[in-house]
Amino acid sequence: MRRLFPRPALSVAIFLLWAALANAASLGMLLLGAVLALALPFVSKPFWPDAPRLARPGTMLTLAARVVLDIVIANGAVARRVIGPVARLEPAFVEVPLDLRDPFVATILASIVSLTPGTVSIDVDQESWVLCLHALDAPDPAALIREIKQRYEAPLKEIFTC
């Protein structure tokens, strides 16, 4: 079973995505999706990152819900700043020292930071493990760093145990 599905999570994701794209639960389409789910992990083998073990899928769902909620809330906050007086904004480059030590998980964290409005991640340095990001309005960078570490990094570390 393990040899047939070297990446079970990837296979399941491909199958579900194919079903969503096909938009119809016809037997032929689902069969084609199953074939793709079997074949694609083998074809893409050289590109896999060494993903760490998924320890707590449950925490992943809470984190996903939190990110969606934060996107909605932060959108409102950024909208106010965009309409308001632009000169009073305090844009800043902020460095977040990371506790996690995994390129894959760091990528997820950087993506979350970019998706939540108001912050765009620029670079993750893999030697000193610092995430550089640009904030649209950060009068208090220390608070922003604390928030990112508590809200996103801590759960990610729990999920992947790294």
Place this chain on the structure above:
Amino acid sequence: MNVIIEFAVSVLILLGAVFALLGSIGLARLPDFFTRLHGPTKATTLGVGAMVLASAIYFTATQPGVSLHEIAVMVFLFITAPVTAHLLAKAALHRRGDRQPSPHPSPASGRGGNGDGRLFRSGNDCPLSLRERVGERDEVTQRQEEVK
């Protein structure tokens, strides 16, 4: 079509349009490249997200079966949007570094690191090359302010 569904779809389309508009306003109003980068990321996440959700609800309600294309659209957008922003930001740092050779010592080696106290306030180790480039950016903005 049910009144409640019609209402929900209308609200979602309007919400998406408003946030796409706000993203564009941000792109037009904000002063420099890095702040402008924030506008489009916002428009893709909530703006497109709301419209895509409206589409999913509408076609699920009006046509037989469930419409799930839209979820795939959202997944791909959420995966690609940060990558685009990341590449744009890196490209901008590179170009600034190439075009504006710094006449002053870089913040990392001179000036005590923080210029106007706004860049890299946390003072940890950002990669040196990035820090130098960002330092130059700081000087460019300062020069622009002087011109004004």
